Amino acid sequence: MTESTTEGNSLEAIKPEAAEFVVITGMSGAGRSTAADALEDHGWYVVENLPPQMLGTMAELVSRTPQSIPRFAAVVDVRGKALFADIRDSLQALAASGITFRVVFLDASDDVLVRRFEQGRRPHPLQGGGRILDGISRERTLLAELRSSADLxxxxxxxxxxxxxxAMTELFSETGPVTLRLTVMSFGFKYGLPVDANYVADVRFLPNPHWVPQLRPQTGLDKDVSDFVLVANGAGEFVDRYVHALEPVLDGYRRENKHYATIAIGCTGGKHRSVAVAEEISRRLAQLPRVTVTTAHRDLGRE
Structure with a gap:
């Protein structure tokens, strides 16, 4: 292992060429589970609280079947209690086997760790009958050598x-910054609001093709209906302003590591106006960076 230290927010992306095996460890309360969840969101196979004695078995499995498990992360920490005592020997055996792996050590200052434990109202796993700070001190002593030999x-x-x-995304994601996956869904208000919608827009202010005999049997997917809806007074202005208003929201979602969002566009029956507008909004949103868009029409075909 080669050591590199990232204090604060100065990050260098780690982009391995072969199957990646990462051991996540560090101080309790420093964010091991959050780091593991971030990797899992990007397609890593993650195992928490893995006994160190099993690291070799898992690493061998990953190295033999890189197509099945190209990226594997194991969270190993003092929750393993007596089993954790063998962490150094397990890592040395792993290195001697020739299997490529990295060790990520998460740390934080004592006062921050104390505050996090107090906020979570949980005892430190090593504090016993003492204070939280006593447990932190014992853990620092136990992990000192592991920290000094960590890759990161x-x-x-x-x-x-x-x-x-x-930060974990920047370091370990093959695709780079978070891509936000949007679903733009049309629906009919008479069938109820979508329960999973993050944003709901009402396009019942637009003229209803239902009242045009030649358009009534068609849907918002048909060009005649789409043209009728989108050239109506206020339609273009609505789409322009709505997409523009969503841009800072989507940027915020990415900063907060939110990966999925649903934008619902509703009309009366979910057949004409909402379908046409949802299609146009999807087309506009798909042009934004780091966004993938899926369009769904919940109530199409119910009338």
């Missing part, structure tokens, strides 16, 4: 959970 030490003192997840 990440200080999370100044990071909230979203910033830590973003």
């Amino acid at each position: 030490v990440l200080d999370t003192s100044s990071l909230n959970v979203h910033e830590l997840a973003s």
Whole structure:
């Protein structure tokens, strides 16, 4: 292992060429689970609280079947209690086997760790009958050698959970910055609001093709209906302003490591206006950077 330290927010992306095996460890309360969740969101196979004795078995499995498990992360920490005592020997055996792996050590200042434990109202796993600070001190002593030999030490003192997840994304995601996956859904108000919508827009202010005999049997997917809806007074202005208003929201979602959002566009029956507008909004949003868009029409075909 080669040591590099990342204190604060100066990050260098780690882009391995072969299957990646990462051991996440560090101080309790420093954010190991958050880091593991961030990797899992990007397609890593993650195992928490893995006994160190099993590291070799898992690493061998990953190296033999890189197509099945190209990226594997194991969280190993003092929750393993007596089993954790073998962490140094397990890592040395792993290195001697020739299997490529990296150790990420998460740390934070004592005062920050105390505050996090107090906020979570949980005892430190090593405090016993003493104070939280006693447990932290014991853990620092126990992990001192592991910290000094880690490939990456990440200080999370100044990071909230979203910033830590973003840091792990920058370091380990093959695709780089978070891509936000949007679903733009049309629906009919008479069938009820979508329960999973983050934003709901009402386009019932537009003229209804239902009242045009030749358009009534068609849907918003048909060009005649789409043209009728989108050239109506106020339609173009609405789409322009709505997409523009969503841009800072989507940027905020990415900063907060939110990966999915649903934007619902509703009309009376979910057949004409909402379908046409949802299609146009999807087309506009798909042009934004780091956004993938899926369009769904919940109530199309119900009339």
